[in-house]
Amino acid sequence: MNIDMIRAADRRLDGHVRRTPLLSSPILDEIAGRxxxxxxxxxxxxxxxxxxxxxxxxxxxxxxxxxxxVIAFSSGNHAQGVALAARTHxxxxxIIMPANAPAVKIANTRALGAEVVLYDRATEDRxxxxxxxxxxxxxxxxxxxxxxxxIAGQGTCGLEIATxxxxxxxxxxxxxxxxxxxxxxxxxxxxxxxxxxxxxVHPCEPAGFDDVTRSLAAGSIQRNAALEGSIxxxxxxxxxxxxxxxxxxxxxGPGFAVSDDDxxxxxxxxxxxxxxxxxxxxxxxxxxxxxHGDALDSDAVIAVATGGNVDPVLFARALAMDPQTx
Amino acid sequence: MNIDMIRAADRRLDGHVRRTPLLSSPILDEIAGRxxxxxxxxxxxxxxxxxxxxxxxxxxxxxxxxxxxVIAFSSGNHAQGVALAARTHxxxxxIIMPANAPAVKIANTRALGAEVVLYDRATEDRxxxxxxxxxxxxxxxxxxxxxxxxIAGQGTCGLEIATxxxxxxxxxxxxxxxxxxxxxxxxxxxxxxxxxxxxxVHPCEPAGFDDVTRSLAAGSIQRNAALEGSIxxxxxxxxxxxxxxxxxxxxxGPGFAVSDDDxxxxxxxxxxxxxxxxxxxxxxxxxxxxxHGDALDSDAVIAVATGGNVDPVLFARALAMDPQTx
Numbered sequence: 001m002n003i004d005m006i007r008a009a010d011r012r013l014d015g016h017v018r019r020t021p022l023l024s025s026p027i028l029d030e031i032a033g034r035x036x037x038x039x040x041x042x043x044x045x046x047x048x049x050x051x052x053x054x055x056x057x058x059x060x061x062x063x064x065x066x067x068x069x070v071i072a073f074s075s076g077n078h079a080q081g082v083a084l085a086a087r088t089h090x091x092x093x094x095i096i097m098p099a100n101a102p103a104v105k106i107a108n109t110r111a112l113g114a115e116v117v118l119y120d121r122a123t124e125d126r127x128x129x130x131x132x133x134x135x136x137x138x139x140x141x142x143x144x145x146x147x148x149x150x151i152a153g154q155g156t157c158g159l160e161i162a163t164x165x166x167x168x169x170x171x172x173x174x175x176x177x178x179x180x181x182x183x184x185x186x187x188x189x190x191x192x193x194x195x196x197x198x199x200x201v202h203p204c205e206p207a208g209f210d211d212v213t214r215s216l217a218a219g220s221i222q223r224n225a226a227l228e229g230s231i232x233x234x235x236x237x238x239x240x241x242x243x244x245x246x247x248x249x250x251x252x253g254p255g256f257a258v259s260d261d262d263x264x265x266x267x268x269x270x271x272x273x274x275x276x277x278x279x280x281x282x283x284x285x286x287x288x289x290x291x292h293g294d295a296l297d298s299d300a301v302i303a304v305a306t307g308g309n310v311d312p313v314l315f316a317r318a319l320a321m322d323p324q325t326x
Numbered sequence: 327m328n329i330d331m332i333r334a335a336d337r338r339l340d341g342h343v344r345r346t347p348l349l350s351s352p353i354l355d356e357i358a359g360r361x362x363x364x365x366x367x368x369x370x371x372x373x374x375x376x377x378x379x380x381x382x383x384x385x386x387x388x389x390x391x392x393x394x395x396v397i398a399f400s401s402g403n404h405a406q407g408v409a410l411a412a413r414t415h416x417x418x419x420x421i422i423m424p425a426n427a428p429a430v431k432i433a434n435t436r437a438l439g440a441e442v443v444l445y446d447r448a449t450e451d452r453x454x455x456x457x458x459x460x461x462x463x464x465x466x467x468x469x470x471x472x473x474x475x476x477i478a479g480q481g482t483c484g485l486e487i488a489t490x491x492x493x494x495x496x497x498x499x500x501x502x503x504x505x506x507x508x509x510x511x512x513x514x515x516x517x518x519x520x521x522x523x524x525x526x527v528h529p530c531e532p533a534g535f536d537d538v539t540r541s542l543a544a545g546s547i548q549r550n551a552a553l554e555g556s557i558x559x560x561x562x563x564x565x566x567x568x569x570x571x572x573x574x575x576x577x578x579g580p581g582f583a584v585s586d587d588d589x590x591x592x593x594x595x596x597x598x599x600x601x602x603x604x605x606x607x608x609x610x611x612x613x614x615x616x617x618h619g620d621a622l623d624s625d626a627v628i629a630v631a632t633g634g635n636v637d638p639v640l641f642a643r644a645l646a647m648d649p650q651t652x
Contacts, residue, residue, distance in 0.1 A: 018347065020347075021344065021346075021347060023344075023369060026437070026438070027437065040369075042601040043347065043349060043366075043602070111353065112352070268638070271603055272638070274369070275369060275373050275604075276369070276601060276603065277602065278601070308601030309601075312594070312597070312598070312645035312646070315597070315645060316642045316645050319641060320638070
C-alpha cells in the first residue's frame, strides 16, 4: 500500500468519480470555534465514498476477471458502490445480503443491476454461500475495507482534500473521518502524508463502538463488544482491518467517539447550514468537529461527511432536534 | 445587458462564489425518461443563487458607494446573499423586512452582519423607509432582479452550466429554471445563447402564480392575481421585471407551472437520490423535469435547484410523501 497505488486509482477514477465539494458555513465555524470545512462525499455517486473503492477494485481487474464478475457481502453503501462500478464496467455483480435487510436497500442494489443473493442469518453461513458462488463462477471477492485496491480508491478522497485545502490556504488542520473498518481513514491518511503533511487524520466512531479509537490507544487490534445498538450502522464493524490498522497506527490518531444524539444534531446542522443530507454514520466526523473539538489545537478542521443514505423517518428525527444544544 | 457584463461579473465572483456541482442519479433519469442533471445552487453560499447577484452588485460599486453601503428589501434569499456579499466587502448593509417575517430569517440575516430594519406592513410603507434611509446615508439600493449587475451575477450560473454540460457531452438540452422575477432565468439565458446555443431555457413557476409563463404566452407583462397561497414563497413575485421580461421574451420559453405537491415530491427525490436539501421554490424546475417533461423533446434536461433554505417542519412534510406517485 503506497501513494503510487492511490495515484493510479485516481487516474482510473478520473472522469467517473464525482469530485465532491468542500463546503462551509460561518455558523458552523462559530459553533466549532474554528474554521470547519466539510468534504461532502454524500454527493458521491450512490451517495457515499464507497463508490471510489468499488470503482478502483473493479477497474483494476484484468479482462478475464471482469468478464467473470465480482462478489461482495454488504447490505449497505459498499454494495451500491460495487454494483454501480461493476455495471459501468459490464462486469456481472453478485451481492450477498441477509434476507432481513431493509427492502429499500435490496431494491436499490437490484436497481443498480446487481444480482442479490439473500441468506438466512439464523440458518446459513454467508461465507459458505460466497465461497460456493465464487468457485462456480470464478467471481472476484471485493472486501469492504481490507483490500489494497479498495483502500487506494478511498485514498483518492484524500488527494482531493489535499488540493482543496491548499486552495483554501489551509496547510495545518485536523481531518476527521467517519471510521468503520478503516479503509477510508487509512487511504486518506496515506494520501495526506505525502500531499499535505500538515493535515493529520483522526478516526471518528460511535460511542460504544469505538474499536479503532481503542485499538490506536492500546497499540493492538481491539474488538467491539457488540455490533448492534447504534444508529450509525454504516460505520459499525467488528474490528479494524489487518491492512488498515497498521496504516492508521502509523499515521492517525487519536480517535473520537460521539453519541447518537451528537450525530443527529450534526445532521440537522448540515441540513440547515450546508443543505446536504448526511446519514448518522456519515455525521460522526462533523459531530466531533462541532461538539468535541476541545482536544484539537489546529485553526481549521476538515470533516468528511462520508454518506447520505438515510431513511426519511430517521432523518425527520434529526430535523426535530434542536441542533445547537450540544 | 450583454454577455460581457456576465463575464465581467464572473471574474469578480471568481474565488468567492462556490462553483456548484451538476448532480445526477440513474433513478431520476428513469423517472423522467431522459437524462436529468441538477445544478445544485442550494449548495451556494447562503444556500441560494442569490449570493451571485448580491456579490456582483456589491463588487461593482465604486469605493465611495461601498463605504456608504447598500440597502435591500427582502425577507428571504436575496437578503442573505446581499448581506454576506456586503460583509465580505466591508460595506454597511441595511435590510428592510416586514416585522412579521419568520424570526429565523431575521436572525440569519443579522448573523450575516446586516442591520435589519423592521416595518409594519399594515401601517408603514417600505419604500418610504428605504427612500429616507438611502437619502440620509447615501445607500445604494440593490433590487432583487431588475438590476443589470444582479442579472449579470445570476448569469454566471449559466456560464457554469455551459461548461459543465459540454463536459458531460451535452449540446442539446432543455434548461429548466425556477423563476420569480426572472433575474436568474434571463441571466442564464443570456449566458447560454452565446456559450451553449443548443441549450434552451424554460422558466418554472408554481401553478396559480405563473406570471412569467403567462407573460411569455401573451407577449406582454401579466401580473399574478394573488401573492400568497403557495409554499414556493421564494419564487412568487407580482410580475416579471422590466429588464428581465424582454430578455426572457427573446430567449426563453415556454414556461411550466407545477403544483405544490409536485415540488414536495421533487424535494423528497432530491433528498433520497441526490442527498441535497432544496426548498419548495427551488424544486419547481426539478418537479417540471421529472413530472411534466412530455412537452420537451430533448434527450437531456438540466434543472436548476435554486435554493435550499427550508423550514424543517416543511421539509419533514416532503419526506412523508411517496415521491414516485406523480
